[in-house]
Amino acid sequence: MALDEGDSVDLGGIELEVINVPGHTPGHIALYNRLNRNIFAGDCIGYKVDKTTFLAPIIPPWFNREQFYKTLDKLKKVNFDTICLGHYGCWDEADAKRILVEAKEVFEKIWGFFEQNRDKLDDIDYLRKSITQKYLPNSKVVERVGEAFPILLASHMRDGFKYANRLV
DSSP states (O other), rough: OOOOOOOOOEEOOOEEEEEESSSTTTTTTEETTTTTTEEEETTTOOEEEETTTEEOOOOOTTTOOOOOOOHHHHHTOOOOEEEEEETTTEEEEEEEHHHHHHHHHHHHHHHHHHHHHHGGOOOOOHHHHHHHHHHHHOOOOHHHHOHHHHOOOOHHHHHHHHHHHOOO
C-alpha cells in the first residue's frame, strides 16, 4: 500500500502521520508522531552523523533542489521536539530546533562549492581535498574512517549535482 500526505499509520495505538518530503528522492516520506512531537525524517534533510559532520542529501540520480527547499519549509511548520534521521539517530532539544536551518546551510555551502567548481567535477582528488578542508576540517568521521569517507562523499554528491543539473 502506497502512503501519501495526510495518511496515518496506526502501530497499535501509536499513530504516525505521513508527510511527503521529496527532494532527496521522489516519493520520500517522513512520519510524524503528534503525541510525542517526533518526526522520523529518513534522509530527506541530510545526514547529521555527529556534531562535527553534517552531509547534504545530494544523491544521484534523484536529487531535486527545489523540492528539497520545499521539504525544509514544510518541516519548519511541524511542531516537533525530536527528529530522527535515517542513519544516524535522533536529535532533540536545541539540536532538533536548529537542524533544519543547519541542513539548509550545509546544503547551500556544498551546492555552491560544486557550482563554483563545475570545471573540476571530474577531478575527484581535488573535490575530496577541498570538501575535507572546507567543510569537514574537524570531522570525527573523517578522522575515524579515513580518506575513503571523503572520496565516497565527494563522488556521490558530485554525481547527484551532475544529475540534478543534467550534466550527465
